[in-house]
Amino acid sequence: MALNAIGEVDMNSTIATIMRHRSVRHFTEQAIEADKLEQILNCALAASTSSFIQCTSIIRVSKPALRQQLAEYAGGQGYVASAAEFLVFCADFNRHQQIHPEAQLGFTEQTLIGAIDTALMGQNALLAAQSLGLGGVFIGGIRNNPQQVTALLGLPEHVLPLFGICIGYPAREPQSKPHLPLSIVVHQDQYQQLDRSALAEYDQHIREYYAARSSNTKQTSWSEHVKAALSKESRPFMKEYLNGQGFSLK
Numbered sequence: 001m002a003l004n005a006i007g008e009v010d011m012n013s014t015i016a017t018i019m020r021h022r023s024v025r026h027f028t029e030q031a032i033e034a035d036k037l038e039q040i041l042n043c044a045l046a047a048s049t050s051s052f053i054q055c056t057s058i059i060r061v062s063k064p065a066l067r068q069q070l071a072e073y074a075g076g077q078g079y080v081a082s083a084a085e086f087l088v089f090c091a092d093f094n095r096h097q098q099i100h101p102e103a104q105l106g107f108t109e110q111t112l113i114g115a116i117d118t119a120l121m122g123q124n125a126l127l128a129a130q131s132l133g134l135g136g137v138f139i140g141g142i143r144n145n146p147q148q149v150t151a152l153l154g155l156p157e158h159v160l161p162l163f164g165i166c167i168g169y170p171a172r173e174p175q176s177k178p179h180l181p182l183s184i185v186v187h188q189d190q191y192q193q194l195d196r197s198a199l200a201e202y203d204q205h206i207r208e209y210y211a212a213r214s215s216n217t218k219q220t221s222w223s224e225h226v227k228a229a230l231s232k233e234s235r236p237f238m239k240e241y242l243n244g245q246g247f248s249l250k
């Protein structure tokens with residue numbers, strides 16, 4: 001990125017908002033103003049959508065008892081209950097079935113479209129919130145107990161709760177977490193093998209970040225984190241759950 005006259009990276013406000021991203025998990029009790037929430041939701045709806053199919057529903061969960069239950073289903077994540085807002089983002093082809101009862105549903109491709117479109121909406125919502133001085137975090141933890149979440153929120157067939165987003169006024173300003181460098185993520189023309197020296201450098205960077213951050217310090221590199229994360233099963237009940245909701249049947 002270009003540097004300005006005083007040697008800082010020159011960014012417009014959109015890019016500055018994107019680059020300032022860090023997940024926020026501690027919130028003040030301040031409510032989000034109704035007009036800000038509406039802007040956030042409208043930004044979600046402005047995202048691109050595959051074939052203009054618009055297959056996402058957002059459930060704003062306000063009742064404290066529901067929030068508490070969702071926090072537990074998400075693996076005891078207290079901020080699901082305490083954040084000013086908690087939005088559950090669902091892939092939704094139920095709406096399409098209501099419009100067209102003979103719609104051909106159940107294709108794996110539709111699961112992909114649902115996940116992609118819904119994630120784009122979620123990212124738009126979180127960035128919009130961040131641009132308004134709010135903070136938040138995605139909550140994939142709701143997929144720890146998908147059946148229970150489905151029953152709690154009254155989700156019919158062809159609706160899939162993919163993730164939640166907590167949003168609120170940040171009570172702390174966590175440091176940004178260093179993400180992988182361009183040299184590892186971006187490939188030129190053809191897939192390239194992993195650059196081990198770039199990885200070693202990034203591992204060291206992450207080790208220093210974990211050791212120095214203000215809370216939950218640890219002695220771990222990114223490679224070690226990946227090994228631990230991918231050495232256990234990943235929600236093995238998901239295929240059966242997806243099929244039960246009418247997704248990925250063919």
Ligand SMILES: Cc1cc2nc3c(=O)[nH]c(=O)nc-3n(C[C@H](O)[C@H](O)[C@H](O)COP(=O)(O)O)c2cc1C
Nearest residue numbers: 021022023025077137138139140141142163176177
């Ligand atoms: C789809 C998705 C699900 C996530 N689920 C959770 C979650 O359940 N709980 C949580 O604390 N963070 C969750 N996160 C946040 C990630 O842990 C976080 O984005 C990652 O550690 C990188 O940190 P950063 O967002 O501060 O850059 C999730 C992120 C994504 C994209």
